[in-house]
Amino acid sequence: MAERLVIIGGDATGMSAASQARRLRKPGDLEIVAFERGHFTSYSACGIPYWVGGSVDGPDDLIARSPEKHRERDIDVRMRTEVVELDPDRGRVRTRDLDGGGTESWTGYDKLVIATGARPLRPPLPGIDAPGVHGVQTLDDGQALLDTLQATEGTKAVVVGAGYIGVEMAEALVTRGYDVTVLDRGEQPMSTLDPDMGALVHEAMCGMGIETVRGAVVTGVRTDDSGRACAVTTEDDGEYPADVIVLGLGVRPETTLAERAGLPLGDTGGLLTDLSMRVRGYENVWAGGDCVEVLDLVLGRTRHIALGTHANKHGQVIGSNVAGDYATFPGVVGTAVSKVCDLEIARTGLLEEQAKAVGLKYVTVTIESTSRAGYYPGARPMRVKMMAERRTGRLLGVQIVGREGAGKRVDVAAVALTARMTVEQMTALDLGYAPPFSPVWDPVLVAARKAAAAVREAGG
Structure with a gap:
């Protein structure tokens, strides 16, 4: 049987x-x-x-x-x-x-x-389950949101939360012609980045016409006479009118x-x-x-x-x-990539807050570089932030924010993290080079060189 x-x-x-x-x-x-x-x-x-x-x-x-x-x-x-x-x-x-x-x-x-x-995280707030409030996790959720967008005559949207989903949905709604306000508790959008890197995301969102309210504590959703959501209320008594509300608070x-x-x-x-x-x-x-x-x-x-x-x-x-065969899943290093308009956002490994929480001593460096050789047409700027353990030089994390050609560079760092490489070892990585693809020193390697120097300077 x-x-x-x-x-x-x-x-x-x-x-x-x-x-x-x-x-x-x-x-x-x-x-x-x-x-x-x-x-x-x-x-x-x-x-x-x-x-x-x-x-x-x-x-x-x-x-x-x-x-x-x-x-x-x-x-x-x-x-x-x-x-x-x-x-x-x-x-x-x-x-x-x-x-x-x-x-x-x-x-x-x-x-x-x-x-x-x-x-999707849906906090127990007044009005949070009213028609017009959407979490987005499944295709059924996506279809329900589209049905609401097609049925509403208004053009005001409020996105609660500025993580990956919140930022991506804000961009989607702007693309559809909505006036978008993003309400977020954080100092900067994208809590998966350190605040100094998240600031670049905030700048890009403002450039798209997205109003971003930082430090906003949402207290509820106000409904109209029909019971439909019509505004988001916040702790400082600020109220943000909305024809549609999207929850981007994570899952x-x-x-x-x-x-x-x-x-x-x-x-x-x-x-x-x-x-x-x-x-x-x-x-x-x-x-x-x-x-x-x-x-x-x-x-x-x-x-x-x-x-x-x-x-x-x-x-x-x-x-x-x-089925009786054998396989294992060894674990992850926390790699993710996203975008806002043409701004590419990537991270792998730890943030500073995470490193502090587990008692790690570390150094961080930030460098500015370009996606291609500076003289080659289409070279775009990018910023790379790298973290290394203070005494050993072990790579702990990398964040990259930039235009075309920036995001997928994080994969090199993800491999280095998995291999438990030091930043000194990373400087010798044999990466591909040609002017249309990178500078002579790839931005990740430039950051590794600077991080290795920071480790030596910090000593024990």
Whole structure:
């Protein structure tokens, strides 16, 4: 009799795990059932701001594989079906048919994959759940926002939060012709950067006509007589009229089911797994994607990092292991890249605040350079900030902000972090050079040279 693999969640981790397991195990040997409460499978959530902004048509352009394509590969995908309870002791899940009158039933499993993703942070404030207030995490969320934009006659938008999603959604709304105000608690936008680098992002946002209110503490959403959101209120009594409100406050692991079932969670609320992505203490349960915590190789501890790159890798690892093969996910160094208009924003490793929090002594340097040889047409400026451990010179983090050609340079630093290189060792890296691609000394290497000098000057 075939084993049954049940998967909760039909996006990156869940369907990557299903596909990998199917490659390794035939249908007569392994039955695969995937439950997805939404309308789409295997899609790029990272592309939603570009769909909203009109850069891609979507949603079809954002879908890598439809439910029908998965079913053609003998993966039983059950759409609009929500898992409402886990029973790991008995090896079963309880589901609800969202389009069939709420019918509930139990499904047994031999092996379980939890790929429930993350949910947009929605603080418990007055009016926060009113019509016209949107979190953006799934394609269904993106479609709901577009429906609101098409139905409203106004042109005022307020984005609450200036992280990756907040900044990207602000740009998308400006592209659609909205007057956009971004309300953020922070000193500068993009808390994933140090404030001195975030200031460059703020400058770019102002250049696009986005009003950014820093140090803003949101207290609620005011509604009109129909109950629809019409303004955002703040602690200093300032009120910002809005025809549409987008929450860009970040996400939290969606582990409600796991917590109720008693599965282990970490300090940031994500499921805890071993290197094979098996949930700790549960032989036949795996988890991956935005609902788990991962090992930060620089910090040496687990934390929640929600990125599609990790989610797909988790799925590959899980699929191999549930099928009887072997794979591990060793951890991450915290690499991310984004953009505001033509400004590219990248980081990897630690911020200064994170280094201080764990007691690391460090030096930082910041350099200005260009994307190409200065004399070559199209050379654009960029700023690189590098952090190294004070005594050892070990690379701790890199941030890059600049125009075309800046962002993906962070990948060199990500490899150096993974290899635990010192900044001195980095100066000898044999990187490609030609005037159309970089100066003789690549900006990352210029920063490494300066950081190495700072380490020597700081001594012990």
